[in-house]
Amino acid sequence: MPLVEEIDGGVWSIPVPIPGSPLRYVLSYAIATPLGPIVVDPGWPGEAGWASLSAGLELAGWSVTDVQGVLLTHSHTDHQGLALRVREATGCWVGMHELDARVLAGYADGSRVHDCNATWIPQCGVPSGAETTAILMDADAMMAACGVIPDRLIDDGESIRVGGRSITAIWTPGHTPGHLCFALEDEGLLLGGDHLLPRISSHVGGYLIDESDPLGDFLSSLGKIVARVAPADVEILPGHEYRFRGIEERAGIVRDHHIDRLREAFAAVAEVTASTAWDVASRVSWARGWEETKGGLRRLALSETVAHLRWLAVRGLLVQTGRNPTVWSVRSNDLTGIEARIRAEVERSRGTAIR
Ligand SMILES: [Zn+2]
Ligand SMILES: [Zn+2]
Structure with missing residues:
Protein backbone atom coordinates (compact mmCIF):
# COMPACT_ATOMS: atom_id res chain seq x y z
CA MET A 1 0.00 0.00 0.00
CA TYR A 107 -29.47 -2.73 -0.56
CA ALA A 108 -30.35 -2.19 3.10
CA ASP A 109 -33.97 -3.32 2.62
CA GLY A 110 -33.05 -6.16 0.26
CA SER A 111 -35.09 -4.86 -2.70
CA ARG A 112 -32.10 -4.09 -4.88
CA VAL A 113 -30.56 -7.53 -4.46
CA HIS A 114 -33.95 -9.07 -5.17
CA ASP A 115 -34.29 -6.99 -8.37
CA CYS A 116 -30.83 -8.08 -9.46
CA ASN A 117 -31.24 -11.78 -8.72
CA ALA A 118 -34.89 -12.30 -9.64
CA THR A 119 -35.31 -9.85 -12.54
CA TRP A 120 -32.03 -8.60 -13.94
CA ILE A 121 -30.19 -11.93 -14.19
CA PRO A 122 -33.05 -13.66 -16.10
CA GLN A 123 -33.45 -10.53 -18.25
CA CYS A 124 -29.81 -10.89 -19.31
CA GLY A 125 -30.50 -14.43 -20.51
CA VAL A 126 -28.23 -16.11 -17.96
CA PRO A 127 -28.88 -19.88 -18.16
CA SER A 128 -30.72 -21.06 -15.06
CA GLY A 129 -28.92 -23.50 -12.77
CA ALA A 130 -25.20 -23.33 -12.06
CA GLU A 131 -24.52 -20.29 -14.28
CA THR A 132 -27.15 -18.26 -12.42
CA THR A 133 -26.19 -19.53 -8.97
CA ALA A 134 -22.56 -18.55 -9.58
CA ILE A 135 -23.38 -14.87 -10.09
CA LEU A 136 -26.21 -14.29 -7.60
CA MET A 137 -25.73 -11.29 -5.38
CA ASP A 138 -25.47 -11.96 -1.64
CA ALA A 139 -28.35 -10.17 0.09
CA ASP A 140 -26.97 -10.56 3.62
CA ALA A 141 -23.54 -9.19 2.70
CA GLY A 252 -9.59 10.49 -24.33
CA ILE A 253 -8.07 7.07 -23.56
CA VAL A 254 -11.16 6.02 -21.60
CA ARG A 255 -13.44 7.19 -24.44
CA ASP A 256 -11.38 5.16 -26.94
CA HIS A 257 -11.67 2.12 -24.67
CA HIS A 258 -15.46 2.40 -24.73
CA ILE A 259 -15.48 2.93 -28.51
CA ASP A 260 -13.56 -0.37 -28.86
CA ARG A 261 -15.94 -2.17 -26.54
CA LEU A 262 -19.01 -0.72 -28.29
CA ARG A 263 -17.70 -1.80 -31.69
CA GLU A 264 -16.96 -5.26 -30.34
CA ALA A 265 -20.42 -5.58 -28.77
CA PHE A 266 -22.04 -4.44 -32.01
CA ALA A 267 -20.01 -6.97 -34.03
CA ALA A 268 -20.95 -9.77 -31.60
CA VAL A 269 -24.65 -8.97 -32.03
CA ALA A 270 -24.27 -8.71 -35.83
CA GLU A 271 -22.76 -12.22 -36.03
CA VAL A 272 -26.10 -13.90 -35.30
CA THR A 273 -29.80 -13.12 -35.65
CA ALA A 274 -30.43 -12.19 -32.04
CA SER A 275 -28.47 -12.26 -28.81
CA THR A 276 -29.02 -11.92 -25.11
CA ALA A 277 -26.56 -9.89 -23.05
CA TRP A 278 -25.18 -13.20 -21.78
CA ASP A 279 -24.47 -14.35 -25.36
CA VAL A 280 -22.67 -11.10 -26.13
CA ALA A 281 -20.68 -11.05 -22.88
CA SER A 282 -19.42 -14.56 -23.54
CA ARG A 283 -18.22 -13.56 -27.03
CA VAL A 284 -16.43 -10.25 -26.40
CA SER A 285 -12.93 -10.01 -24.94
CA TRP A 286 -12.23 -9.75 -21.22
CA ALA A 287 -8.91 -9.09 -19.49
CA ARG A 288 -8.77 -12.58 -17.98
CA GLY A 289 -10.98 -14.32 -20.57
CA TRP A 290 -14.69 -15.04 -20.05
CA GLU A 291 -14.14 -18.51 -18.58
CA GLU A 292 -11.85 -17.10 -15.91
CA THR A 293 -14.16 -14.17 -15.15
CA LYS A 294 -16.15 -15.71 -12.33
CA GLY A 295 -18.69 -14.92 -9.61
CA GLY A 296 -19.14 -11.23 -8.83
CA LEU A 297 -16.61 -10.26 -11.52
CA ARG A 298 -18.70 -12.08 -14.12
CA ARG A 299 -21.81 -10.26 -12.91
CA LEU A 300 -19.95 -6.95 -13.30
CA ALA A 301 -18.75 -7.93 -16.78
CA LEU A 302 -22.31 -8.78 -17.74
CA SER A 303 -23.61 -5.48 -16.41
CA GLU A 304 -20.98 -3.54 -18.36
CA THR A 305 -22.05 -5.45 -21.49
CA VAL A 306 -25.66 -4.43 -20.87
CA ALA A 307 -24.53 -0.79 -20.52
CA HIS A 308 -22.80 -1.00 -23.90
CA LEU A 309 -25.79 -2.68 -25.57
CA ARG A 310 -28.17 -0.15 -24.05
CA TRP A 311 -26.03 2.75 -25.26
CA LEU A 312 -26.11 1.35 -28.81
CA ALA A 313 -29.89 0.80 -28.64
CA VAL A 314 -30.64 4.29 -27.27
CA ARG A 315 -28.79 5.70 -30.31
CA GLY A 316 -30.64 3.51 -32.79
CA LEU A 317 -27.67 1.27 -33.62
CA LEU A 318 -29.26 -1.84 -32.07
CA VAL A 319 -32.80 -2.97 -31.45
CA GLN A 320 -33.77 -4.06 -27.94
CA THR A 321 -36.83 -6.29 -27.56
CA GLY A 322 -38.55 -8.21 -24.79
CA ARG A 323 -37.83 -8.50 -21.12
CA ASN A 324 -37.56 -12.15 -20.30
CA PRO A 325 -34.94 -12.31 -21.63
CA THR A 326 -34.14 -9.05 -23.40
CA VAL A 327 -32.93 -9.75 -26.92
CA TRP A 328 -30.62 -7.50 -28.94
CA SER A 329 -30.39 -7.43 -32.72
CA VAL A 330 -28.90 -5.24 -35.45
CA ARG A 331 -30.88 -3.21 -37.95
CA SER A 332 -28.35 -4.21 -40.58
CA ASN A 333 -25.36 -6.48 -40.17
CA ASP A 334 -23.27 -4.26 -42.39
CA LEU A 335 -20.25 -3.31 -40.29
CA THR A 336 -19.05 -0.68 -42.77
CA GLY A 337 -18.62 2.67 -41.08
CA ILE A 338 -19.89 1.42 -37.72
CA GLU A 339 -16.82 2.58 -35.84
CA ALA A 340 -17.16 6.08 -37.32
CA ARG A 341 -20.84 6.16 -36.33
CA ILE A 342 -20.02 5.04 -32.80
CA ARG A 343 -17.23 7.60 -32.56
CA ALA A 344 -19.52 10.38 -33.75
CA GLU A 345 -22.13 9.42 -31.14
CA VAL A 346 -19.48 9.26 -28.40
CA GLU A 347 -18.32 12.74 -29.41
CA ARG A 348 -21.92 13.92 -29.20
CA SER A 349 -22.33 12.34 -25.72
CA ARG A 350 -19.44 14.49 -24.54
CA GLY A 351 -21.35 17.69 -24.92
CA THR A 352 -24.78 16.34 -24.00
CA ALA A 353 -26.43 17.41 -20.78
CA ILE A 354 -26.96 14.56 -18.33
CA ARG A 355 -30.56 13.44 -18.36
ZN1 LIG B 1 -13.90 2.07 -5.75
ZN1 LIG C 1 -16.98 2.39 -7.22
Whole structure:
Protein backbone atom coordinates (compact mmCIF):
# COMPACT_ATOMS: atom_id res chain seq x y z
CA MET A 1 0.00 0.00 0.00
CA PRO A 2 1.15 3.57 -0.58
CA LEU A 3 2.02 5.70 2.43
CA VAL A 4 -0.20 8.21 4.17
CA GLU A 5 0.76 11.47 2.52
CA GLU A 6 0.09 15.19 2.84
CA ILE A 7 -0.89 16.78 -0.43
CA ASP A 8 -0.78 20.55 -0.97
CA GLY A 9 -3.75 22.48 0.28
CA GLY A 10 -4.19 20.70 3.60
CA VAL A 11 -5.43 17.45 2.11
CA TRP A 12 -4.18 14.08 3.34
CA SER A 13 -4.30 10.87 1.34
CA ILE A 14 -4.94 7.82 3.54
CA PRO A 15 -4.88 4.38 1.85
CA VAL A 16 -7.40 1.99 3.40
CA PRO A 17 -7.05 -1.72 2.53
CA ILE A 18 -9.71 -3.72 0.66
CA PRO A 19 -8.92 -7.27 1.76
CA GLY A 20 -8.95 -9.83 -1.05
CA SER A 21 -9.48 -7.28 -3.82
CA PRO A 22 -7.12 -6.80 -6.78
CA LEU A 23 -7.60 -3.05 -6.22
CA ARG A 24 -5.84 -3.60 -2.85
CA TYR A 25 -6.82 -0.25 -1.33
CA VAL A 26 -9.14 2.70 -1.60
CA LEU A 27 -7.73 6.19 -1.16
CA SER A 28 -9.54 8.02 1.59
CA TYR A 29 -8.91 11.76 1.84
CA ALA A 30 -8.98 14.02 4.89
CA ILE A 31 -9.49 17.72 4.16
CA ALA A 32 -8.26 20.03 6.93
CA THR A 33 -10.58 22.71 8.27
CA PRO A 34 -10.06 24.84 11.41
CA LEU A 35 -12.79 22.79 13.11
CA GLY A 36 -11.39 19.37 12.21
CA PRO A 37 -11.15 17.23 9.08
CA ILE A 38 -13.78 16.36 6.51
CA VAL A 39 -13.23 12.77 5.40
CA VAL A 40 -14.06 11.87 1.82
CA ASP A 41 -14.74 8.12 1.37
CA PRO A 42 -13.63 6.57 4.68
CA GLY A 43 -13.16 3.16 3.03
CA TRP A 44 -13.89 -0.55 3.21
CA PRO A 45 -15.52 -1.74 6.47
CA GLY A 46 -13.76 -4.01 8.95
CA GLU A 47 -11.00 -3.81 11.52
CA ALA A 48 -8.09 -3.51 9.07
CA GLY A 49 -9.73 -0.54 7.36
CA TRP A 50 -10.67 1.11 10.63
CA ALA A 51 -7.10 0.74 11.93
CA SER A 52 -5.66 2.27 8.72
CA LEU A 53 -8.08 5.18 8.70
CA SER A 54 -7.53 5.91 12.41
CA ALA A 55 -3.74 5.66 12.10
CA GLY A 56 -3.77 7.88 9.00
CA LEU A 57 -5.80 10.57 10.74
CA GLU A 58 -3.44 10.40 13.72
CA LEU A 59 -0.40 10.79 11.49
CA ALA A 60 -2.05 13.94 10.13
CA GLY A 61 -2.50 15.23 13.69
CA TRP A 62 -6.15 14.35 14.32
CA SER A 63 -8.10 11.62 16.00
CA VAL A 64 -11.23 10.04 14.52
CA THR A 65 -13.32 12.00 17.02
CA ASP A 66 -12.18 15.26 15.36
CA VAL A 67 -13.95 14.39 12.10
CA GLN A 68 -16.57 17.04 11.27
CA GLY A 69 -18.26 15.33 8.37
CA VAL A 70 -18.02 12.49 5.88
CA LEU A 71 -18.55 13.08 2.17
CA LEU A 72 -19.18 10.07 -0.04
CA THR A 73 -18.36 10.09 -3.74
CA HIS A 74 -20.66 7.08 -4.20
CA SER A 75 -22.42 4.11 -2.68
CA HIS A 76 -19.86 1.35 -3.29
CA THR A 77 -18.77 -0.46 -0.16
CA ASP A 78 -15.07 0.24 -0.67
CA HIS A 79 -15.88 3.96 -0.36
CA GLN A 80 -18.80 4.22 2.06
CA GLY A 81 -18.30 1.08 4.17
CA LEU A 82 -16.76 2.84 7.18
CA ALA A 83 -19.05 5.89 7.13
CA LEU A 84 -21.45 4.50 9.70
CA ARG A 85 -18.64 3.67 12.11
CA VAL A 86 -17.08 7.13 11.75
CA ARG A 87 -20.47 8.71 12.44
CA GLU A 88 -21.03 6.48 15.46
CA ALA A 89 -17.60 7.43 16.84
CA THR A 90 -18.00 11.17 16.29
CA GLY A 91 -21.63 12.13 15.77
CA CYS A 92 -20.59 13.84 12.51
CA TRP A 93 -22.85 14.13 9.45
CA VAL A 94 -22.59 11.94 6.35
CA GLY A 95 -23.37 13.50 2.97
CA MET A 96 -23.94 11.99 -0.48
CA HIS A 97 -26.06 12.40 -3.61
CA GLU A 98 -29.70 11.39 -3.33
CA LEU A 99 -29.56 8.84 -6.16
CA ASP A 100 -26.81 6.87 -4.42
CA ALA A 101 -28.58 7.23 -1.07
CA ARG A 102 -31.46 5.42 -2.77
CA VAL A 103 -29.07 2.71 -3.96
CA LEU A 104 -27.92 2.16 -0.36
CA ALA A 105 -31.51 2.10 0.90
CA GLY A 106 -32.33 -0.51 -1.74
CA TYR A 107 -29.47 -2.73 -0.56
CA ALA A 108 -30.35 -2.19 3.10
CA ASP A 109 -33.97 -3.32 2.62
CA GLY A 110 -33.05 -6.16 0.26
CA SER A 111 -35.09 -4.86 -2.70
CA ARG A 112 -32.10 -4.09 -4.88
CA VAL A 113 -30.56 -7.53 -4.46
CA HIS A 114 -33.95 -9.07 -5.17
CA ASP A 115 -34.29 -6.99 -8.37
CA CYS A 116 -30.83 -8.08 -9.46
CA ASN A 117 -31.24 -11.78 -8.72
CA ALA A 118 -34.89 -12.30 -9.64
CA THR A 119 -35.31 -9.85 -12.54
CA TRP A 120 -32.03 -8.60 -13.94
CA ILE A 121 -30.19 -11.93 -14.19
CA PRO A 122 -33.05 -13.66 -16.10
CA GLN A 123 -33.45 -10.53 -18.25
CA CYS A 124 -29.81 -10.89 -19.31
CA GLY A 125 -30.50 -14.43 -20.51
CA VAL A 126 -28.23 -16.11 -17.96
CA PRO A 127 -28.88 -19.88 -18.16
CA SER A 128 -30.72 -21.06 -15.06
CA GLY A 129 -28.92 -23.50 -12.77
CA ALA A 130 -25.20 -23.33 -12.06
CA GLU A 131 -24.52 -20.29 -14.28
CA THR A 132 -27.15 -18.26 -12.42
CA THR A 133 -26.19 -19.53 -8.97
CA ALA A 134 -22.56 -18.55 -9.58
CA ILE A 135 -23.38 -14.87 -10.09
CA LEU A 136 -26.21 -14.29 -7.60
CA MET A 137 -25.73 -11.29 -5.38
CA ASP A 138 -25.47 -11.96 -1.64
CA ALA A 139 -28.35 -10.17 0.09
CA ASP A 140 -26.97 -10.56 3.62
CA ALA A 141 -23.54 -9.19 2.70
CA MET A 142 -25.06 -6.17 0.96
CA MET A 143 -27.47 -5.53 3.82
CA ALA A 144 -24.61 -5.63 6.32
CA ALA A 145 -22.44 -3.28 4.23
CA CYS A 146 -25.05 -0.68 3.29
CA GLY A 147 -26.52 0.44 6.61
CA VAL A 148 -25.60 4.12 6.49
CA ILE A 149 -28.44 6.57 5.90
CA PRO A 150 -26.99 9.97 4.96
CA ASP A 151 -27.81 13.04 7.07
CA ARG A 152 -27.21 15.38 4.14
CA LEU A 153 -28.17 15.01 0.50
CA ILE A 154 -25.67 16.80 -1.70
CA ASP A 155 -26.78 18.37 -4.99
CA ASP A 156 -24.86 19.07 -8.16
CA GLY A 157 -22.94 22.32 -7.76
CA GLU A 158 -23.54 22.54 -4.03
CA SER A 159 -20.87 24.21 -1.98
CA ILE A 160 -20.11 22.46 1.32
CA ARG A 161 -18.68 24.97 3.78
CA VAL A 162 -16.96 23.93 6.97
CA GLY A 163 -14.87 26.31 9.10
CA GLY A 164 -14.27 28.69 6.20
CA ARG A 165 -13.30 25.91 3.81
CA SER A 166 -15.37 25.37 0.69
CA ILE A 167 -15.77 22.11 -1.22
CA THR A 168 -17.84 22.03 -4.43
CA ALA A 169 -19.79 18.91 -5.36
CA ILE A 170 -19.99 17.99 -9.05
CA TRP A 171 -22.53 15.32 -10.01
CA THR A 172 -20.89 12.81 -12.36
CA PRO A 173 -23.30 9.89 -12.89
CA GLY A 174 -22.13 6.83 -14.80
CA HIS A 175 -20.06 4.67 -12.46
CA THR A 176 -23.10 4.95 -10.18
CA PRO A 177 -26.21 7.10 -10.71
CA GLY A 178 -25.36 9.49 -7.88
CA HIS A 179 -21.58 9.65 -8.19
CA LEU A 180 -20.06 12.94 -7.03
CA CYS A 181 -16.64 14.47 -7.54
CA PHE A 182 -15.51 17.11 -5.05
CA ALA A 183 -13.54 20.14 -6.22
CA LEU A 184 -11.23 22.22 -4.06
CA GLU A 185 -11.09 25.03 -6.56
CA ASP A 186 -8.68 27.39 -4.81
CA GLU A 187 -6.22 24.54 -4.28
CA GLY A 188 -6.54 23.16 -7.85
CA LEU A 189 -7.58 19.69 -6.66
CA LEU A 190 -10.40 17.37 -7.68
CA LEU A 191 -11.37 14.39 -5.55
CA GLY A 192 -12.58 12.14 -8.33
CA GLY A 193 -13.85 8.99 -6.58
CA ASP A 194 -14.16 6.24 -9.19
CA HIS A 195 -15.24 8.52 -12.04
CA LEU A 196 -11.81 8.61 -13.63
CA LEU A 197 -8.84 6.51 -12.52
CA PRO A 198 -5.30 6.93 -13.88
CA ARG A 199 -4.80 3.44 -15.30
CA ILE A 200 -7.84 1.16 -15.09
CA SER A 201 -11.13 2.15 -16.67
CA SER A 202 -13.78 2.30 -14.01
CA HIS A 203 -16.81 0.07 -14.24
CA VAL A 204 -19.94 1.44 -15.91
CA GLY A 205 -23.02 -0.69 -15.54
CA GLY A 206 -25.35 -1.34 -12.67
CA TYR A 207 -28.19 -3.81 -12.70
CA LEU A 208 -30.53 -2.00 -15.04
CA ILE A 209 -34.09 -3.11 -14.82
CA ASP A 210 -35.20 0.33 -15.99
CA GLU A 211 -34.38 2.14 -19.24
CA SER A 212 -31.42 4.14 -17.94
CA ASP A 213 -28.30 4.71 -20.04
CA PRO A 214 -25.32 4.69 -17.65
CA LEU A 215 -22.67 4.78 -20.38
CA GLY A 216 -24.37 7.81 -21.96
CA ASP A 217 -24.39 9.44 -18.52
CA PHE A 218 -20.78 8.46 -17.93
CA LEU A 219 -19.57 9.98 -21.22
CA SER A 220 -21.54 13.17 -20.54
CA SER A 221 -20.04 13.33 -17.04
CA LEU A 222 -16.58 12.86 -18.50
CA GLY A 223 -17.16 15.80 -20.86
CA LYS A 224 -18.54 17.87 -17.99
CA ILE A 225 -15.59 17.27 -15.69
CA VAL A 226 -12.98 17.81 -18.43
CA ALA A 227 -14.60 21.11 -19.44
CA ARG A 228 -14.63 22.15 -15.82
CA VAL A 229 -11.11 21.31 -14.69
CA ALA A 230 -8.86 20.72 -17.73
CA PRO A 231 -8.07 24.41 -18.37
CA ALA A 232 -6.54 24.76 -14.89
CA ASP A 233 -4.64 21.45 -15.15
CA VAL A 234 -6.15 20.37 -11.87
CA GLU A 235 -4.63 17.43 -10.03
CA ILE A 236 -7.01 14.48 -9.76
CA LEU A 237 -7.10 12.63 -6.44
CA PRO A 238 -8.81 9.36 -7.41
CA GLY A 239 -10.39 6.67 -5.27
CA HIS A 240 -7.82 4.04 -6.32
CA GLU A 241 -4.30 3.80 -7.76
CA TYR A 242 -2.50 7.18 -7.63
CA ARG A 243 -3.05 10.89 -8.22
CA PHE A 244 -2.50 12.32 -11.67
CA ARG A 245 -2.78 15.33 -13.97
CA GLY A 246 -3.74 15.53 -17.63
CA ILE A 247 -7.43 14.74 -17.32
CA GLU A 248 -8.10 15.52 -20.97
CA GLU A 249 -5.64 12.92 -22.24
CA ARG A 250 -6.84 10.33 -19.74
CA ALA A 251 -10.49 10.98 -20.64
CA GLY A 252 -9.59 10.49 -24.33
CA ILE A 253 -8.07 7.07 -23.56
CA VAL A 254 -11.16 6.02 -21.60
CA ARG A 255 -13.44 7.19 -24.44
CA ASP A 256 -11.38 5.16 -26.94
CA HIS A 257 -11.67 2.12 -24.67
CA HIS A 258 -15.46 2.40 -24.73
CA ILE A 259 -15.48 2.93 -28.51
CA ASP A 260 -13.56 -0.37 -28.86
CA ARG A 261 -15.94 -2.17 -26.54
CA LEU A 262 -19.01 -0.72 -28.29
CA ARG A 263 -17.70 -1.80 -31.69
CA GLU A 264 -16.96 -5.26 -30.34
CA ALA A 265 -20.42 -5.58 -28.77
CA PHE A 266 -22.04 -4.44 -32.01
CA ALA A 267 -20.01 -6.97 -34.03
CA ALA A 268 -20.95 -9.77 -31.60
CA VAL A 269 -24.65 -8.97 -32.03
CA ALA A 270 -24.27 -8.71 -35.83
CA GLU A 271 -22.76 -12.22 -36.03
CA VAL A 272 -26.10 -13.90 -35.30
CA THR A 273 -29.80 -13.12 -35.65
CA ALA A 274 -30.43 -12.19 -32.04
CA SER A 275 -28.47 -12.26 -28.81
CA THR A 276 -29.02 -11.92 -25.11
CA ALA A 277 -26.56 -9.89 -23.05
CA TRP A 278 -25.18 -13.20 -21.78
CA ASP A 279 -24.47 -14.35 -25.36
CA VAL A 280 -22.67 -11.10 -26.13
CA ALA A 281 -20.68 -11.05 -22.88
CA SER A 282 -19.42 -14.56 -23.54
CA ARG A 283 -18.22 -13.56 -27.03
CA VAL A 284 -16.43 -10.25 -26.40
CA SER A 285 -12.93 -10.01 -24.94
CA TRP A 286 -12.23 -9.75 -21.22
CA ALA A 287 -8.91 -9.09 -19.49
CA ARG A 288 -8.77 -12.58 -17.98
CA GLY A 289 -10.98 -14.32 -20.57
CA TRP A 290 -14.69 -15.04 -20.05
CA GLU A 291 -14.14 -18.51 -18.58
CA GLU A 292 -11.85 -17.10 -15.91
CA THR A 293 -14.16 -14.17 -15.15
CA LYS A 294 -16.15 -15.71 -12.33
CA GLY A 295 -18.69 -14.92 -9.61
CA GLY A 296 -19.14 -11.23 -8.83
CA LEU A 297 -16.61 -10.26 -11.52
CA ARG A 298 -18.70 -12.08 -14.12
CA ARG A 299 -21.81 -10.26 -12.91
CA LEU A 300 -19.95 -6.95 -13.30
CA ALA A 301 -18.75 -7.93 -16.78
CA LEU A 302 -22.31 -8.78 -17.74
CA SER A 303 -23.61 -5.48 -16.41
CA GLU A 304 -20.98 -3.54 -18.36
CA THR A 305 -22.05 -5.45 -21.49
CA VAL A 306 -25.66 -4.43 -20.87
CA ALA A 307 -24.53 -0.79 -20.52
CA HIS A 308 -22.80 -1.00 -23.90
CA LEU A 309 -25.79 -2.68 -25.57
CA ARG A 310 -28.17 -0.15 -24.05
CA TRP A 311 -26.03 2.75 -25.26
CA LEU A 312 -26.11 1.35 -28.81
CA ALA A 313 -29.89 0.80 -28.64
CA VAL A 314 -30.64 4.29 -27.27
CA ARG A 315 -28.79 5.70 -30.31
CA GLY A 316 -30.64 3.51 -32.79
CA LEU A 317 -27.67 1.27 -33.62
CA LEU A 318 -29.26 -1.84 -32.07
CA VAL A 319 -32.80 -2.97 -31.45
CA GLN A 320 -33.77 -4.06 -27.94
CA THR A 321 -36.83 -6.29 -27.56
CA GLY A 322 -38.55 -8.21 -24.79
CA ARG A 323 -37.83 -8.50 -21.12
CA ASN A 324 -37.56 -12.15 -20.30
CA PRO A 325 -34.94 -12.31 -21.63
CA THR A 326 -34.14 -9.05 -23.40
CA VAL A 327 -32.93 -9.75 -26.92
CA TRP A 328 -30.62 -7.50 -28.94
CA SER A 329 -30.39 -7.43 -32.72
CA VAL A 330 -28.90 -5.24 -35.45
CA ARG A 331 -30.88 -3.21 -37.95
CA SER A 332 -28.35 -4.21 -40.58
CA ASN A 333 -25.36 -6.48 -40.17
CA ASP A 334 -23.27 -4.26 -42.39
CA LEU A 335 -20.25 -3.31 -40.29
CA THR A 336 -19.05 -0.68 -42.77
CA GLY A 337 -18.62 2.67 -41.08
CA ILE A 338 -19.89 1.42 -37.72
CA GLU A 339 -16.82 2.58 -35.84
CA ALA A 340 -17.16 6.08 -37.32
CA ARG A 341 -20.84 6.16 -36.33
CA ILE A 342 -20.02 5.04 -32.80
CA ARG A 343 -17.23 7.60 -32.56
CA ALA A 344 -19.52 10.38 -33.75
CA GLU A 345 -22.13 9.42 -31.14
CA VAL A 346 -19.48 9.26 -28.40
CA GLU A 347 -18.32 12.74 -29.41
CA ARG A 348 -21.92 13.92 -29.20
CA SER A 349 -22.33 12.34 -25.72
CA ARG A 350 -19.44 14.49 -24.54
CA GLY A 351 -21.35 17.69 -24.92
CA THR A 352 -24.78 16.34 -24.00
CA ALA A 353 -26.43 17.41 -20.78
CA ILE A 354 -26.96 14.56 -18.33
CA ARG A 355 -30.56 13.44 -18.36
ZN1 LIG B 1 -16.98 2.39 -7.22
ZN1 LIG C 1 -13.90 2.07 -5.75
